[in-house]
Amino acid sequence: MLFDILPRVGLKPRDYILKFVIPSLIISVILTVLGVKYFTGYVRLIFLLLPLLIVGSAIGYPYIELDTQKNQINEKLHIFITKFGVLSITDLDRKELMKLLSEEKEELGQLAEESKKIYVLIKRWNQSLAEACRFLATRTPSNEFADFLDRMAYSLDSGEELKDFLSDEQDIVMEDYAAFYKRALYSLDMFKEMYVSAITSVAFFVTFAVIVPFLMPYDFTTTVTFALLGFILIEVLMVYGIKSKLPYDRLWHTGEKPTAVDLKLKKWLIISIILTVVLTTTLVWGKYIAEIPKMVKIPYQILFATGVTPLLIGGYMAQREENLVIRKEYNFPDFLRSLGNSVSAKGGGMTESLKYLSSHDFGPLTKDLERLYKRISIRIDNNKAWRYFGFDTCSYLIQLFSEMFERCTFLGGDPGKASEIIGTNFRKIINLRKSKYQSVAQFSGIIYGLGGGMALSLYASYGVAQMVSNLYTTLDIPEAMISVINIMSPGDLSMVSYLMYAVLVFYSMVSGYLIKLMDGGHLQCSLMHFVIMLWIASIVSYVTGLLVQSILGVGIPLY
Known part of the structure; x- marks a missing residue:
């Protein structure tokens, strides 16, 4: 069965054995010998499990590669x-x-x-x-x-005839693609639930890490640090799992050279980073070095959130341009059908048809059409003119399908039939994307709320832990009980508070990236989601600290 799969993934049995099976067996034997001879306990167990993992990976590689090729075919x-x-x-x-x-x-x-x-x-x-x-x-x-x-x-x-078959086949294959796309969206919903469950579980683990020092002889900083590392590991694994299962459905173009919009976004990104560095440095200097009275009173959560707020500028500008690209995609099928029908009716005359259509309103696409007409009217290179048109729209789909239309008309195809095929399939694709955008919007709301919930649970548990610690230090506990109850000094709890806030910052960064990974948009837009989530987490953590301080009477480091 295994050797039947090898030709389908481009491997010969001899090459597979020499490149995968034999090296994995040699490494496994070496690790087994080292583990048995030099290690004991858990370390030996790890050395004995690694060979099984390596051999299993070598055996499973053809199946993984076959599944990867299957997804690559279906998504294109x-x-x-x-x-x-x-x-x-x-x-x-x-x-x-x-x-x-x-x-x-x-x-x-x-x-x-x-x-x-x-x-x-x-x-x-x-x-x-x-x-x-x-x-x-x-x-x-x-x-x-x-x-x-x-x-x-x-x-x-x-x-x-081949062209008659392919004309009739368009609807059938697009239905197959729609079914594949919807299955991917169902998988996306499953991963969203897994992500929420994982983050909730890890948040509970971090909360439990604050209580552990009362049960075991560990300090607060150590337990919370390990919990933080576990949280980072879970986040990275979840993002990798989601990324590996998502279909390839990018929004932004793949041009070799940056367009005017790309340069504009890069300019705003640089401005945002410079403002963030300057503002954050100024706030940190004023609060912790110069100790300016008014700045000292600023809570550290609000101070950090304020410092990174300029990143919102770069993210907002990218989001605004991305919304324009989406609107261009909605207008493109109507334009292409009008162009194809006009050229077919006139028996040619691409330049005249473009001139006529460029004077009509196609929303954000109108300016790109005007530039396309100017390039076509020069009559230097129509192929490059259409290619630059796709890049200027910044849409990957428009880039692909406009080049298809140009190639077909260049090779003598009927513009009317070509525009009909492209326009119909293009419309089906963007309708599928609407479902994805709706699903991602729901996920965005969930992780916004999850960030606030994490901040509430972490800082509430922190306040309870500090109250219990203060209670133990004020009681006259016999020596016999001290050996049973671990009484921790509250002196390092401020560092624990900062570590918990670091968890919220990391969560905001990864979740912002995950949103744009799911919808296939421009990654710079993730900065906007990062800043918004960070502000939510910062405000909730600060307010929770105030409430815990007033209700439980403990001094949580707020500043």
């Missing part, structure tokens, strides 16, 4: 079928068509490799397209793609 299936359908209405023969698809590695990813296999079977082994498709269908890791290849092979054998 919508781009593949659109490009395949658009190019099929040109004057290219089948061999050239498959060669062209095999060269689009940036756009199609693993599907370009699958297309290359078909092209090699046609060119070098003199197979027909139907035979090549049927051969590959039994070896591709994706069931959806295999079904598509089987349908295409049967259709071609029955004498149907």
Whole structure:
């Protein structure tokens, strides 16, 4: 079974044994010998478990690689079928068509490799397209793609034209992609619940770490530090798990050179960082070094949150541009259909059609259309003109699909049919994205509330721990009881308070990054979420400290 999978992931049995199995066995034997000979206890157990993990990884690698290729195929299936359908209405023969698809590695990813296999079977082994498709269908890791290849092979054998088949196939493949996308959204909902559960559990663990010194001979700083490290580890693992399962669905363009919007965002990011460094340095100097009376009274939570607030500027500017990009995507299908129908009706005349459409209102897309018309009217290089148009919109989807339209018209395809295929599929994709944006918006609200809840529980437990510690120090406890009850000195509790706030800062940073990871947007927008979550956590922690101080009568370090 294992050796049947190897050809599907591009590995020969001999290479797999030499590169994966034998090295893993040698390393496992060495670790086992070292563990048995030189170590005892838990260290020996770790050395004996590592070989099992290494050998298991070597055996499981083909299955992991197969699943990875499957996801890579499924997440680019919508781009593949659109490009395949658009190019099929040109004057290219089948061999050239498959060669062209095999060269689009940036756009199609693993599907370009699958297309290359078909092209090699046609060119070098003199197979027909139907035979090549049927051969590959039994070896591709994706069931959806295999079904598509089987349908295409049967259709071609029955004498149907390739362009007619692909035209009818658009809806079927897009439905398969929609089903894959919705499954990914369901997985995303599951990961959201796992993330909330994990963070809640770890918050309880950090809270428990504050109580441990009363039960075991450890100081507060040590236990809270270990809890903080555990919290960081859980956060990193959860982010990695979510990232590995999310489908590739980016929003921002992939241009080689930064656009005017990219330069603008970079400028605001630099300004935000400089203001943050200056403001934070000034506040820290005034509170802890110069000890200015009014600044000394500022709580450290509010002081730090104020210091990083300028990052909100860079995040807000990126979020505003991202919203414009989303609006451009909503207007793009209408523009492309109008352009394709206009060019088809006039029997050519791309420049005249663009001139006419650029005077109409397509929302935020209008300015980009005006620049496209100016570049096209110069008549130097239409391919670059459309490529720069995609970059200027800053949309990855517009970048891909506008280049498809240009390539089709350049190769002699019907602009009307091309715009119909692209516009319909584009509209389906952005409708799927709406569901994702709604899901991510709900998740954002959850983690905002979770940050406030963490601050409340941490600082409330901190206040209770300090009250109990103060109570123990005021009681006359016999020597016999001191050996049973661990009485800790409250002198280092201020450091514990700072460590707990560090947990909240790290949580805000990771959660802000996770939001943009899920929606595929610009990472600079995460700064805005980070600042907002940090302010929520800072205000809740400070207010909780005041309430605990007034109710329990303990002195929590607030300043």
